[in-house]
Amino acid sequence: MLAKLTAKNQLTLPRAVTNAVGSAEYFEVEVKDGRIILTPVRIQRSDAVRAKLAELGLQEQDIADAVSWARKPRK
Numbered sequence: 001m002l003a004k005l006t007a008k009n010q011l012t013l014p015r016a017v018t019n020a021v022g023s024a025e026y027f028e029v030e031v032k033d034g035r036i037i038l039t040p041v042r043i044q045r046s047d048a049v050r051a052k053l054a055e056l057g058l059q060e061q062d063i064a065d066a067v068s069w070a071r072k073p074r075k
Contacts, residue, residue: 021040022040027040
């Protein structure tokens with residue numbers, strides 16, 4: 001099967017390929033021995049939240065402190 005790379009650097013996968021791997025919105029991409037390897041990834045919302053928290057350097061205690069602060073009664 002062939003897939004064409006567009007001028008915008010986009011690639012459309014043939015339907016037979018996507019049907020074979022099931023529904024996936026995201027793919028892990030790696031290059032190995034001159035080949036492009038796409039692996040379907042099913043991202044859970046909780047995984048996305050954890051990844052963002054890690055990216056921001058926030059720890060569990062930071063979140064607990066923020067929740068406690070937000071729940072304080074206002075004067």
